[in-house]
Amino acid sequence: MVSPNSPTNPEGAASAPGTPRSIQDVVIRLAGNSQDGIQSIGGFLARLAGRSDQDVMTYMTIPSTISGGPSIFQVRMGTGDILSAGDRADMLVAFYQHSYEAHIGSLRPGGVLLYDSDHVTPAEGDNRFTYVACPITAGTVEAVGGTSKDKGKNIFVLGLIARVFDLDVAKLATLIKERFGGKDESIVRNSMLAFDAGYAWPQSNLRDLFYRFEAVDRAVSASGRPQVTMDGNMAIAYGLITGGVRHGAAYPITPWTSVMETLRVELPKYGGIFVQCEDEIASISTAIGFSYTGQLAMTGSSGPGISLKMEALGWATMAEMPLIVVNVQRGGPSTGLPTNVEQSDLMQAIYGSHGDTPRVVLAPKNVEDCFYIALEATRIARAYSTPVLILSDQGLSSRIEVFEEPDLAKLMVDPKPDRSERGADFKPYPLDRITRHAPPGSKILSGKYPTVSGLEHDELGHPSGSPKVHQQMTIKRREKLKQLAATLPAPELNGDSSGEVLLVTWGSSWGPGREALGRVRKAGVKAGHLHLRHIHPLPNDLEQVFARYHKIVVAELNDEGLYGYGQFAMMLRARYANPAISSVCKTDGLTFKVSEIVAGIAKHIESTELDATIGVMRKSALATS
């Protein structure tokens, strides 16, 4: 197949490339500098996958430096479900010597190193890999010409990848035109020149690298809805919009910021307002002020910023004001690892602030779930008149995934505030019912207007120092969340419904957890995987699930702490007093590799059948594979 955009290629690379080898999925790691635009390669591949029958999950790190410095992007694409970004790369594209040196360790033996021969000299005598030397820089300069120097290297590489994996060139060309179409015409032209040059790079130099993704029978969704491509932060923003959030306020902090950027641009289209505030405290205060007017509002941040919001969050709990707070977690404490992932704000989410502050904590499992969790958060916040925290993380924030477009017509919430007249018996804080505030603008027929307060208050919202009232109101604020718990669906349980080990994950560790379950069961271990999206309150009856397994292993991205348990494991042990609960934790700033979870499980179940050092496979399984 020849790029339709270069019918007369001087290199004559259009010769028949032979028969492609069939593969199910591939992990490609691109390593360069942050200004090389390697993220956009991932973006193109993701959107291509969205328009094909392939799933894609990307994995990206961006250094916290503003410009320059190393950057990588890992994409796993293929047919069928893709649950994690892949432990090791099948192909490494190295733009520079430092990229090669830092990432050659992530390439699996037998993998392909594709490197820019203008910048990289691989170590001599290392026979583990297939080497493809390509003058990426010179090839791009030659193809594009003019003054653009080596700008477009990323698109050149995209062309190369399209060739090696037999991707749909026509669809990619359309995507490039869509992406750059709004800009100077020369940008589209240069991009296509770079793409064609990469695509047409002589076949002979690519050795015999030619693959095609296996066609698998994918059940076409009954809904017939198309696939959409976005990252986790966008999915949160659009989930909130779908849930009727029209107001918000925030302050920029990595990796949260792109949620607020999206909402600032999007909300005016819906008649809403997003305010960039002077600080984190003002942000949550303004958001609660919006909510007070009867319009559920949101704020968000990342770890340190959430710490600053804690006093106001206490107020929202006390005053029982609906509110959404998004925490896109990063490595902590303090400035910590701003561009890395961690799940270490769990205890902060549940117990941060001061006093007894019961509130709801939800965590999305993947990019698609960022949308649905955000939507559910809006429902819960309104129904229970409570703050709801969403615990996303850096891994999800910038990861691009493909998923079925939600049924927007069915899900869209009309967010009109309820300013109806309130009867003479209106009380903002009735002891026998869940709070329903009367926003300003609502007439109160008794003539007695309500106050909302951070002071302990009576049923009318007026301050009360009565010990009895404080006790009653504390119970009221707690009991409504127990009511919520009773309505929560049973969490997702995969694999064996009883057995040797139950793997428990929360948040974005779902994908690697699912894959780990597959490997553990393949090795002959009877195992299940329980994933929790509702972190606080927990769904009822989990103790019955736990009772069916000998060991319960909780995998989470935080430290095991002084007592040897991660934050969620600690919670579960406290809640269920089950000594079978143990932890697999890590804090290297990266998402779980499947092999790391498998190794952790192996350690805990002490199975001779599992070899922790090689991760997964039982020796016999290894021998036959």
Added chain:
Amino acid sequence: MSATALATPPLAPGAPLSKKVLVADHPTWCPGCGDFAVLASFYRVLEKLNYPHEKIVTFAGIGCSSRFPYFVNTHGGHFIHGRALPFAAGISLGGDDLHVFVFGGDGDGFSIGGNHLVHTARKNVNLTYVIMDNSVYGLTKKQTSPTSPIGFKSKTDPWGAMDQPINPMRTLLNSGATFVARSHATQVNHMTDMMLRAAKHPGFSVVEILSECVEFFEGAFDAANPRKGGRWTLIEEKKNDGSPEDANRHDVTDEVSAFKLAQQAWPGSFGVFYENNVRQTKNALEAGLIAKTRERTKNASDLAVLQATFAKMR
């Protein structure tokens, strides 16, 4: 909650707002506190404004003066220390038809909430902020406040305060507040007039009221109280009547003159220092942005806008 509050009669339809329906809980302030006068004055302001009862919102931060909303029977509440302004910004922007009043003290406004004052002012959010300045922390029983004068003996400065106090007028002018006025709790008519003008001002309006804490800083503002031998100096505003004396009167739209007034020696002058009716409010700017955006989407329904956005991500 007091028994009188429960007995508040509902406002008859069409009846003007009266103090009778505006009174709520009995104030918790010490006898003789200047804040009583501010409250009485505020009832008069609301009577004069006669807004629909349900559209008035009174909010506050933390401090003695911040108990204010419990004593006024309107929608309202009591937020955390220093953050009433950003909260009120949410109310104002979220409900543009509401009349938002924020009350607080000098600690709330100039210390813990100082940065919010600056930014709410620069954004020109449409609301009225009344700072009841007593130059001492009263609720916590006599610590130095950001407006305590040098030498003031408090529990945190038993030998006398050493840090330069805030100059409230200069701070407010510098922040870009579009209505800045100063009054004194012993001058009820003046105070009422200032709050009334502030309420009518489109944008962020602030009135600083010197309100004595009889318990912990007695006599703090005697220098401006003629009954205590002080000097009450009113700002004479320009009338633009062409008279020769008008040349010496203060032009409230002149920021430089306002700064000069703010530099006067204690106790300084009282009245409107500055008023800017030209700068747009954030409320208007955001409404403009929404109108422009919706023009581009041809007023498409929320669902149509969302569906079009998702279609672009296919």
